[in-house]
Amino acid sequence: MGKSKDLSKEFDKGQIVMARVLGQSISKTAALLGCSRSAVLSAKEKIKGTKIGDQGVMAGFLVWFWNERFWLPHNVTWADLKNTEESTFPQAEDLYVACPLAFFIFIIRLVFERFIARPCALGLKIQAHGPRKAQANAILEKVFTAITMHPDEKRLEGLSKQLDWDVRTIQRWFRQRRNQEKPSTLTRFCESMWRFTFYLYIFTYGVRYLKKTPWLWNTRECWYNYPYQALTVDLHYYYILELSFYLSLLFSQFTDIRRKDCLLMFMHHVATVSLIMLSYVNNMARVGTLVLCLHDASDVLLEAAKMANYAKYQRLCNVLFIMFALVFISSRLGLYPVWILNTTLFESWEIVGPYPSWWVFNGLLVLLQGLHIFWSYLIVKIACKAISKGKVSKDDRSDIESSSDEEEVAPSAHKHYTNGTNGSHGTNGFLSSACHDEH
Known part of the structure; x- marks a missing residue:
């Protein structure tokens, strides 16, 4: 009996110590997440007893999730990255605004497509009606x-x-x-015009911001004094706006034009959002801005080529697509591995050294590179087919186009292909809904 009482006392002491540790951990976690002092005290009161309930489990999860040994380099704590009067650092709670802002961006998109893109499309004589309906049977x-x-x-x-x-x-x-079941050309044009407008704005902003930064010209600057690099207003705006836009794409994908590669694009958007959030929380924002700007460069040209295709400006579409292919391949297969992956994998290893979230960050970047290789292969394949045969067959187009346009004419052995831009045939038919958002 005496031994069992002693064991019971030791067990109770252990629970009390655990509760105190969790209470201290809650304070740190809450400070990181921007919780109020009253919320911290309330959480402490709930686990003050000797029994660890649901609140203790939740607190334990938060402590595990925000483990400094995972997120930060060795000998760095969250306390070291608290905002002071002299310096401002990225905080996890900064990302909270991205969700409502993503919804706001989606509303702006609806207004833009209705009152700006649609009149432009009608002015270009783009048809508002969809494909011919099948006979009732x-x-x-x-x-x-x-x-x-x-x-x-x-x-x-x-x-x-x-x-x-x-x-x-x-x-x-x-x-x-x-x-x-497919949307009209006008709907496609409006969607592309919205993406073109945003990509043009954010790419222009990114270039204007980055040309004033030292890490654009010397990527080693991304890691000097890391992670004690102050957050500027411009960098914060750039990151939050990009995150909000990709969140809006992530959710609107289920209401947008149905794509054949929707699963691949969903995986891409998840990887992109994860990269943005991860690099912000552990203050890898400098190299993150390089990644974002590099990816936005080719997207502007792709959406412009699609708009020209829908408006049936054949030559302009061809020129824009060639420019897109050159920029995409040179940036994703050239600059990205030589410039971005080199600094995240090797320069950061040399200057900072690896730690758990470093591996996750680089793993996501390598995943993006895999998508770049796949998309580049499809672009080259279809471009070569278009040059050699003067047309792109349905099967080839369906590899890269997302909504898999099909000819609305009956199959015919003597049917001649033209240079039309209706997405049915022609050298740029694959752009009729195109491989959008290859980031």
Whole structure:
């Protein structure tokens, strides 16, 4: 009995010590997250007893998540990065504003597309109506909605006998029915014009800001005195605006034009948002600005080429696409590994040394490089096909275009391809909804 009482007392003491440790940890975590003093005291009161309840579990999770050994270099604590009268450092609570700002950006987008982009599209004679609707047929509609949108030859022959239609007519019906679900050219133009406008603004802002910074010309400046690098107003604005925009893309992807590569783009947006947040919290913002500006450069040209395509300015579209391909490949396969990955992997290792979040940060950057290689391969493949044959076949276009445009005309052995820009055929047909947002 005596031994069991002693064990019970030791257990109670252990719980009390744990509660005190958690209380101290809550203070540090709350200070990091910008919690009020009353919230800190309330959290401490809740775990003052000898039993560790749900609040203690939550506090323990926060302590684990914000572990300094993961986020920061060796011998650096969150207390070292608190804001003072002399210096301001990135704080986790700075990112809170990104979510409401992302919603605000989405509202601005809706207004922009309705009152600015749409009149511009109509002024360029871009058609507002969508693809031709398929003839009403209950049997084919049931097959389309309940069984398959792409019937095989056996099913086509069965439907042909059942309806007394020839196979070509049924193929045309399914093609028109699939196209019926797609947005109009005007909708595509408005979406591209919004992206073009934002990318042009943010890229211009990034270049104007970075040309005044020493780390644009010498990337080793990203790591000197790291992580004790003060946060400027311009850098904070640049980061929060980029984060908010990518958050808006992340959520609006489910309401935007449906893309074939939507899963790939979703993964890209998640990686981008994670990189922005991670690099801000552990104050890798200097190299982060280089990554952001580099990625925005080619996006401006891509959206401009798509707008020219929708407006049927063939030559302008071709020129813009060539410029986009050159900038994309040179920046993503040239500058990115030589300039960005070199400084994050090697210069930072030499000056600062590795730590856990350093590995995560570089892992995400390498993941982006993998996406760059994949997209560059598709761009080169389609560009070569367009140059050699004067057209881009449907299968090739579907590799890179996101909404998989299909010809609305019936298949014909003697059908001639033209240089039209309607997305059906022609040298730049793949731009009809294009590989958007290849960041």
